Amino acid sequence: MTEFIDEARIEIKAGDGGSGKISFRREKFVPRGGPDGGDGGNGGSISFLADHNLNTLLDYKLERHYTATSGEPGSKSQKTGKSGVDLVLRVPVGTIIRDVNTGDIITDLHEYGQSTVVVKGGSGGWGNSHFKSSVNQSPRRANKGTEGESRSIRLELKLMADIGVIGFPNVGKSTLVSRVSNAKPKIGEYPFTTLTPNLGAVKWDLHKSFYIADIPGLIEGAAIGRGLGHQFLKHIERTRLLIHLIDPLAFEAGRNPLADYKIINNELERFSRNLSSKPQIVVINKADALNDLHFLETTKTEFNKHVGVELRLISAVSGQGLDGLVKHAGTLLEQTVSKEM
Ligand SMILES: Nc1nc2c(ncn2[C@@H]2O[C@H](COP(=O)(O)OP(=O)(O)OP(=O)(O)O)[C@@H](O)[C@H]2O)c(=O)[nH]1
Ligand SMILES: [Mg+2]
Numbered sequence: 001m002t003e004f005i006d007e008a009r010i011e012i013k014a015g016d017g018g019s020g021k022i023s024f025r026r027e028k029f030v031p032r033g034g035p036d037g038g039d040g041g042n043g044g045s046i047s048f049l050a051d052h053n054l055n056t057l058l059d060y061k062l063e064r065h066y067t068a069t070s071g072e073p074g075s076k077s078q079k080t081g082k083s084g085v086d087l088v089l090r091v092p093v094g095t096i097i098r099d100v101n102t103g104d105i106i107t108d109l110h111e112y113g114q115s116t117v118v119v120k121g122g123s124g125g126w127g128n129s130h131f132k133s134s135v136n137q138s139p140r141r142a143n144k145g146t147e148g149e150s151r152s153i154r155l156e157l158k159l160m161a162d163i164g165v166i167g168f169p170n171v172g173k174s175t176l177v178s179r180v181s182n183a184k185p186k187i188g189e190y191p192f193t194t195l196t197p198n199l200g201a202v203k204w205d206l207h208k209s210f211y212i213a214d215i216p217g218l219i220e221g222a223a224i225g226r227g228l229g230h231q232f233l234k235h236i237e238r239t240r241l242l243i244h245l246i247d248p249l250a251f252e253a254g255r256n257p258l259a260d261y262k263i264i265n266n267e268l269e270r271f272s273r274n275l276s277s278k279p280q281i282v283v284i285n286k287a288d289a290l291n292d293l294h295f296l297e298t299t300k301t302e303f304n305k306h307v308g309v310e311l312r313l314i315s316a317v318s319g320q321g322l323d324g325l326v327k328h329a330g331t332l333l334e335q336t337v338s339k340e341m
Helices: 058-062 173-180 230-238 257-271 293-307 322-340
Strands: 004-013 046-051 065-067 087-092 095-099 105-109 115-119 150-159 163-166 198-205 208-214 241-246 280-284
Touching: 004 058, 004 115, 046 095, 046 105, 065 087, 087 095, 087 150, 105 115, 115 150, 163 173, 163 230, 173 198, 173 208, 173 241, 173 322, 198 322, 208 322, 230 257, 241 257, 241 322, 257 293, 280 293, 280 322
Parallel strands: 004 065, 046 087, 163 208, 163 241, 241 280
Antiparallel strands: 004 150, 046 115, 095 105, 095 150, 198 208
16 A cells, blocks of 8 residues: 655754852851852753644754753752753654664654653763762862763654545546645546555645545446556545546546446445445536536536435636635535544
């Protein structure tokens, strides 16, 4: 199964521990006060937190270095230095963090709110007050802080399409995906242009987005291995919603919109119940090339009457109906997700 992986490589460095202080009490009338050097503060650590408000690693591709602040040195009167501030980096739920050098998985943040410290801050060094003993009342010794850990890590996020675009070959699935998302799939005026799925992110509201994927065209018998699409049906099994795209201009070999619709749904059913029970938005594409308004009306009525489906009309080429489709899909997706919770 094809998988889409979003990746970013970053360098992280925890803060160093501050050094301990060497100092001695100075009081009036006490000529040689004891040691009073405070300890250094601890360095800040860096942890990662899984946040479901995020869905890409884009920020980490843009900004690749992260450092937590170091602890401050201790000072006299046994004052401990200020600790460095811990840095919490937010990543999408489902992010895996790997050590670049060993290839090992450090953590797999698969649950909302889960967090892991990935580099620990250094410890503050002891001030000289720690080193006082019966034989040495005036130690001139303090520790440096230890260094904060540093690591090269790789963030990996397996992307899953929320919405799958299905339909016969050549109906305009890739054209649609290229128009509404950031994906740049190959488009061709012949069947089976798409050989592997294309995934893109769609922003449908100010702070809302979803992933959409098209798959190679399906034909009758896809579920039992005809054509290309069947091996990719698995790929869309984990989507929540399907956009079923129909070409109104395909009449060869007895094809027509309602027949196409039934064939594809039959293939979904044969493949799995899970796939055939997903909500579908059924869309007629290529509105720009459709001059026969009577044909359109008849088709709409037929769908309504025979399969109880409300058809939408778009043109992936001219852009007609695309905003409406994207908003409708986003809203329906939100409803589907909230029903699952
Ligand atoms: N007139 C018109 N042509 C379109 C429209 N959308 C797509 N096409 C054309 O239809 C042909 C097929 O488009 P694709 O996007 O490659 O179709 P597909 O469904 O991804 O095809 P496969 O990957 O082969 O299954 C191309 O020549 C497109 O330019 C549309 O809205 N209007
Ligand atoms: Mg295609």
